[in-house]
Amino acid sequence: MSLNMKDKERQIYDHIIFLLHSRLNMLGMDKSTIHPDYDLLKTGLLDSMSFVNLVTAMEKKFNVSIDFELLFEAPEFSRVKELVKVFAANIK
Amino acid sequence: MPIINKTIKLLIDAFIHSWNNFSDRTALDVKNVSYTYNDLYKIAGGISNCIKKRSSSEDKLIGILADRSITAYSGILGILLSGKGYVPFNKNFPVLRTLSMIELSQVKTIIVGEECIEYLEECLKTISSDKCFLMPDKHNSAPLKKKYPRHQFIMLTSPVPGNEPIELPSVDGDSIAYLLFTSGSTGVPKGVAITNKNVSSFLNYLSTKYHFDKTDRFFQISELTFDLSVQDLFLCWMSGACLCVSNDTSTVTIAKFIKEKKITSWFSVPSVAVLLSKMRLLKSNTFPLLKYSMFCGEVLPERIAQEWQSAAPNSTLINFYGPTEGTISITHYEWKKDSETNHCLNGIVPIGTIFETQEFCILDELNKPVATGEKGELCIRGTQVISKYFSSVPNQNDIFIKIQGQGENTWYKTGDLVTSNQNNIIYYLGRKDSQVKIKGYRVELGEIDYVIRIAATTDMIATITQNNPDGTADKILSFVVRQKDSTISEADIIKECMIKLPKYMIPDKIFFLDGMPLNSNGKIDRQRLTNEFKYEG
Numbered sequence: 001m002s003l004n005m006k007d008k009e010r011q012i013y014d015h016i017i018f019l020l021h022s023r024l025n026m027l028g029m030d031k032s033t034i035h036p037d038y039d040l041l042k043t044g045l046l047d048s049m050s051f052v053n054l055v056t057a058m059e060k061k062f063n064v065s066i067d068f069e070l071l072f073e074a075p076e077f078s079r080v081k082e083l084v085k086v087f088a089a090n091i092k
Numbered sequence: 093m094p095i096i097n098k099t100i101k102l103l104i105d106a107f108i109h110s111w112n113n114f115s116d117r118t119a120l121d122v123k124n125v126s127y128t129y130n131d132l133y134k135i136a137g138g139i140s141n142c143i144k145k146r147s148s149s150e151d152k153l154i155g156i157l158a159d160r161s162i163t164a165y166s167g168i169l170g171i172l173l174s175g176k177g178y179v180p181f182n183k184n185f186p187v188l189r190t191l192s193m194i195e196l197s198q199v200k201t202i203i204v205g206e207e208c209i210e211y212l213e214e215c216l217k218t219i220s221s222d223k224c225f226l227m228p229d230k231h232n233s234a235p236l237k238k239k240y241p242r243h244q245f246i247m248l249t250s251p252v253p254g255n256e257p258i259e260l261p262s263v264d265g266d267s268i269a270y271l272l273f274t275s276g277s278t279g280v281p282k283g284v285a286i287t288n289k290n291v292s293s294f295l296n297y298l299s300t301k302y303h304f305d306k307t308d309r310f311f312q313i314s315e316l317t318f319d320l321s322v323q324d325l326f327l328c329w330m331s332g333a334c335l336c337v338s339n340d341t342s343t344v345t346i347a348k349f350i351k352e353k354k355i356t357s358w359f360s361v362p363s364v365a366v367l368l369s370k371m372r373l374l375k376s377n378t379f380p381l382l383k384y385s386m387f388c389g390e391v392l393p394e395r396i397a398q399e400w401q402s403a404a405p406n407s408t409l410i411n412f413y414g415p416t417e418g419t420i421s422i423t424h425y426e427w428k429k430d431s432e433t434n435h436c437l438n439g440i441v442p443i444g445t446i447f448e449t450q451e452f453c454i455l456d457e458l459n460k461p462v463a464t465g466e467k468g469e470l471c472i473r474g475t476q477v478i479s480k481y482f483s484s485v486p487n488q489n490d491i492f493i494k495i496q497g498q499g500e501n502t503w504y505k506t507g508d509l510v511t512s513n514q515n516n517i518i519y520y521l522g523r524k525d526s527q528v529k530i531k532g533y534r535v536e537l538g539e540i541d542y543v544i545r546i547a548a549t550t551d552m553i554a555t556i557t558q559n560n561p562d563g564t565a566d567k568i569l570s571f572v573v574r575q576k577d578s579t580i581s582e583a584d585i586i587k588e589c590m591i592k593l594p595k596y597m598i599p600d601k602i603f604f605l606d607g608m609p610l611n612s613n614g615k616i617d618r619q620r621l622t623n624e625f626k627y628e629g
Contacts, residue, residue: 019629022601022629025582025583026582026583026586026601026602027583027586028581028583028584028586028587041342041344044595047595048342048343048344048367049363049370049531049566051342051344052344052367052370056370068371068373069347069348069373072344072348078342078344
């Protein structure tokens, strides 16, 4: 049975928070900071390499392969909601 | 109009050469605005005139706090045109570090870009001596003047009009062209002053060895506080080519930029290529227009060289090596397209042969030359190599040495362990101390320990790097044994690091241990820490 869109997006969002858990802890930040509009790169929470590591860890978890070239077409690709959208569109 | 041969004596000559020959060609593409050599010359001329009016002839250095803007590039040229050397500051560095760099360099005048005003305001709260800030022409400095009356805030003058002549500098080759700071294990950055003679020697060699011309488009990625940027700017301008600056400071979108701007010359640290590889963006023939692919600053994994060559099949791939003290790079290795014929060691591309204009030797622990094929410390000398640090550094006499039987020449001991073969090809093997390269930046792990030691009030600290499978350093891990009753947390330590260290030096993870593992000599067993602790975050 496949997940409906809302459940899928919730699951992706939760996994992003899970992957960021250690980083947030280290910076003394609360997970509630990571709202859908939060920009992972522009806020400086992640650098380029950590951002790519996050995306590849999510690919592994959801067993999908993201086209990075397409991902970067979105002007705000490093916002949480944009990542959620891209993964939701790729997960069957 | 002065005519300058392509062999240059001063860093500014590289630009003047192309201004003389290609004045209407595009020199700079920044924030999607193009500037010809003449446009840039006039803007820089205005800045130069302003500097001459405002600074004393005794001030040999001018600071520049600007980032990826027309002020950044014209500011550097303006400083050089005025006969001074430039000291770049970085808005991404903690304020405390920048203050320390201002203090050590003793600059009295600093050019400020619009994009750095907010950061300047933070610095102004603690700058201790009177300074003169050259501000962007549209900026209203009245509130700053009122708040900080001890400093001067002067508007940068407009470009020089029409055909008004600009006097070229009359300094000699021993004058400083730029001053950079590298990590120092005592917590104080080390100043490396590169003279016009040092950098001219470097550029003259590269421009003769390789073939760049006015049709080339150079990619500018390195920050101005990193010496790779000097090659980006001046090799480009010496060739009459166009320097393309990405708006986006994030490296993830680079591949798109390279294609859009039709870049022909790439120069970066290998970490950027590793990132593109991770994103699966190094597919066959992705960058067909690249003519030169140049890497420097850290080890280049063989796998990445192969992937890159396949993605940029029409380019000559060169692996450069050099410490800041040797002016950007001093050895080179041209990757052979038939990768079978490259003799890599431990999966790492050789750093190659010394530039034909410089010298090297490999010494043992007693400073005696080793036999060919033996391991030892790489030492360099020549017109590119400095003979002392700008500021006082402990044990300088152990770093800049005379070698028995080699006359009065001063050699720089790089701290890099290497070996060489009968063709004088040099292979990098590692460091003899705790200096590492993180994303190309030189980092003394001792400097991180120093900051943590003060924050955690304990001496039981160790910092190591966690490497990628390719051998490039990926993460910084610090280990702390807390004092009894100490409640200091990981977040407390990181907060302190963020105040004192640049982002690339902040540990990715702090582990709290009950006791530090020691080896049989009673020293901290770093190998055991490396083997037992991994961080995947």
